[in-house]
Amino acid sequence: MEKKRQHQLTRWLRQQRLYARPWTTISTLLGLLSALLIIAQAWLLATLMHHLISEQQPRAQWLTSMFLLLLCFAARALLSWLREQAGYRAGEQIRRTLRKQVLDRLQQLGPAWVQEKPVGSWASLLLEQTEEMQDYYARYLPQMTLAVLIPGLILLVIFPVNWAAGLILLATAPLIPLFMALVGMGAADANRRNFLALARLSGDFLDRLRGLDTLRLFHRGAAETRSIAAASEDFRQRTMEVLRLAFLSSAVLEFFASISIAIVAVYFGFTYLGELNFGHYGTSVTLFAGFLALILAPEFFQPLRDLGTFYHAKAQAVGAADALHSFLSSRQEAVITEGKQALPLNQPLRIDASGLMIIAPNGTVLAGPLDFSLPPGQRVALVGQSGAGKSSLINVLLGFLPYQGSLRINGFELRDLQRHDWHRLLAWVGQNPHLPALTVRDNILNGQQVSAARLQEVLALAGVDEFISRLPLGLESETGDRAAGLSVGQAQRIAVARALLKPCQLLLLDEPGASLDARSEQHVMRALLTASHQQTTLLVTHQLNELAQWDEIWVMRDGRIIQQGSWQQLTSQAGPFAQLLTHRQGEIA
The missing domain is CATH 1.20.1560.10 (ABC transporter type 1, transmembrane domain)
Known part of the structure; x- marks a missing residue:
């Protein structure tokens, strides 16, 4: 290490002494x-x-x-x-x-x-x-x-x-x-x-x-x-x-x-x-x-x-x-800044994007420009080939990626909102389930207080009740490090139950059935389809055969939304979605 660098680090260490000076x-x-x-x-x-x-x-x-x-x-x-x-x-x-x-x-x-x-x-x-x-x-x-x-x-x-x-x-x-x-x-x-x-x-x-x-x-x-x-x-x-x-x-x-x-x-x-x-x-x-x-x-x-x-x-x-x-x-080229604006609660959630450019941590553009509107209560399925920018859109809505342009939540820029307030309105289920709490019950409740009847209803809806009785201590069973004590399907069902139990106004689903077997995927997708009617929902998926029940389908390619419409509209006309559907059916055949 150079002497100049050593002196610089020594000065920095002494500056930290301020926190323990007494x-x-x-x-x-x-x-x-x-x-x-x-x-x-x-x-x-x-x-x-x-x-x-x-x-x-x-x-x-x-x-x-x-x-x-x-x-x-x-x-x-x-x-x-x-x-x-x-x-x-x-x-x-x-x-x-x-x-x-x-x-x-x-x-x-x-x-x-x-x-x-x-x-x-x-x-x-x-x-x-x-x-x-x-x-x-x-x-x-x-x-x-x-x-x-x-x-x-x-x-x-x-x-x-x-x-x-x-x-x-x-x-x-x-x-x-x-x-x-x-x-x-x-x-x-x-x-x-x-x-x-x-x-x-x-x-x-x-x-x-x-x-x-x-x-x-x-x-x-x-x-x-x-x-x-x-x-x-x-x-x-x-x-x-x-x-x-x-x-x-x-x-x-x-x-x-x-x-x-x-x-x-x-x-x-x-x-x-x-x-x-x-x-x-x-x-x-x-x-x-x-x-x-x-x-x-x-x-x-x-x-x-x-x-x-x-x-x-x-x-x-x-x-x-x-x-x-x-x-x-270190100074990153793109850093997420947290705003101070408080978002009014108990209002229908509307999302509007104009010229939205999603930026990676190293400053490169991941997706955009994007222009869309997501009215309150609408259920949208987002499809496209791998690398199209679907997960990047989910991450920017979660507040995990910086952006340029405009992304407004009820008229307020997302970057200006308090992150804690914004996350209180969200529920999210990703591809890989994360269960940070010690027991199954704690991972599902996530600090909430609910009645036994409501908890049992959610367990049945997410399919958790099918395997919970086989665990040593039921809901009190420990999940272990990175949910090692559970299968991927079981862990994902617990993550879905947690999302269903949380009162939210925006439900974000990033390929929640990607790593599951057929039976677990059916349970998860059925539960999420039922829950999608209760709030605004955005689903990222590669499964195209079950999208007829969704209000609207957005097709992404090369970081842009190139087609929007209902199942009937997109399947009745030639275009990117019809090509995706034909390609997927050919793979299955």
């Missing part, structure tokens, strides 16, 4: 109080040793100092515990804030943009890479301040007692941060490469896991196993590289700290032997001065040692911030 400030203050107790503890201990060895005072004269020393030990333990708590709260606050920023950004970009990357990469961004921020804010940032303040306080105590010892500590202290920075540059780059490898491994593994049956069907199991093994080995090597740099950093710190403490000890040893006679202020070097300097010398380097220990947290945070910063600061 906790980081408390952690720093507690660390400073603990340092003052360390100095007091060293002073008391040196005084005790001087009284016992040099002056040989009786026990009664130093009991007070011993009691104060024990009190310092207890107070330091309490402050250390409180500092750990404050640091954890700081990291927790930052992690929550970053996750909220990522989720808000994903919501702004919409599902169409999210689907461009594997689920594993988003999981890595939200979990592993965000988690790596914890120690940076909980430990490293407060320790940076303490690494300057605590050695300064210790020098203020040592210099009046013995200037030579203070000068030795002052001269050797800069070596530690210098070598720590040199090692840290390599560690940050290694962490960035490690996170990239982890994101690839997570995404590839999850995608292969979800397509396991397909891989087995085409005898690709062995090849994919070798591919995962190669990616895992690459991740292992990068992880070991990060650990090697972390251990190297610790070794460098310990080496220079030990050298400095040894020089201080040698100076006092030769001074007591009479070989050296400097460092004092006109009087001989006392035992108190020697003990105080030697006790505080390790404590002088301890904040720098701790900073070095936590320096890998900075390297990890910088490596993780690379992807987070790039995602949060």
Whole structure:
């Protein structure tokens, strides 16, 4: 990673500190109080040793100092515990804030943009890479301040007692941060490469896991196993590289700290032997001065040692911030903007489009220009070949894709409406059922309160009652991850029941029977046909033989609506719909 990029990420990380400033400030203050107790503890201990060895005072004269020393030990333990708590709260606050920023950004970009990357990469961004921020804010940032303040306080105590010892500590202290920075540059780059490898491994593994049956069907199991093994080995090597740099950093710190403490000890040893006679202020070097300097010398380097220990947290945070910063600061060519206009409720819903151009997340045009009107209560079937733009029209009506031109809902531009208000008026059933709640009942009710009779009516209409009795706990049965405990047909029937139960003014159906067997498809389509009479409905389908019961049929080709009319009108004249119908009948024959 370039130095310029590292500096940019470091500045961004420090800017995020604003969200946890109270906790980081408390952690720093507690660390400073603990340092003052360390100095007091060293002073008391040196005084005790001087009284016992040099002056040989009786026990009664130093009991007070011993009691104060024990009190310092207890107070330091309490402050250390409180500092750990404050640091954890700081990291927790930052992690929550970053996750909220990522989720808000994903919501702004919409599902169409999210689907461009594997689920594993988003999981890595939200979990592993965000988690790596914890120690940076909980430990490293407060320790940076303490690494300057605590050695300064210790020098203020040592210099009046013995200037030579203070000068030795002052001269050797800069070596530690210098070598720590040199090692840290390599560690940050290694962490960035490690996170990239982890994101690839997570995404590839999850995608292969979800397509396991397909891989087995085409005898690709062995090849994919070798591919995962190669990616895992690459991740292992990068992880070991990060650990090697972390251990190297610790070794460098310990080496220079030990050298400095040894020089201080040698100076006092030769001074007591009479070989050296400097460092004092006109009087001989006392035992108190020697003990105080030697006790505080390790404590002088301890904040720098701790900073070095936590320096890998900075390297990890910088490596993780690379992807987070790039995602949060990226500017997409087409971004969904959410308006502030409140849509009046309990009014018949009318949709009018004029010059509507549907835009992909990368800025390319998916469909358009489109001009249509969808009056309240009308039931429209949208047909066309794959890639004609049918699903894009559904997604823009859901608010998941940006657009140009005009798309008005009761006279208000869709982009100006509050998304929450608009989604309250919608019910949607797609090709792949999504059951995010824990149990079957929760997925159907979706937070609503309905009577048992109404629930039973919907279960029968959607065909859920045919299989619900065979589940272990009935409606209380858990659906499992991605509805793994249900067949596709069963999951789709539950999704249909959820849509039927929701009071709405616009029902959007995007090929709801595409992945179902014949029996499940009949149940689903029969239920949706019955429900279509209760509100405005737009159905995307490839099944042309059951469209006679719909009010109007729209035919799409190359992103445009090229034909509109009823079943009788479109089948009685030559045109795109008649060609589709002839082609489909030829495929069946």
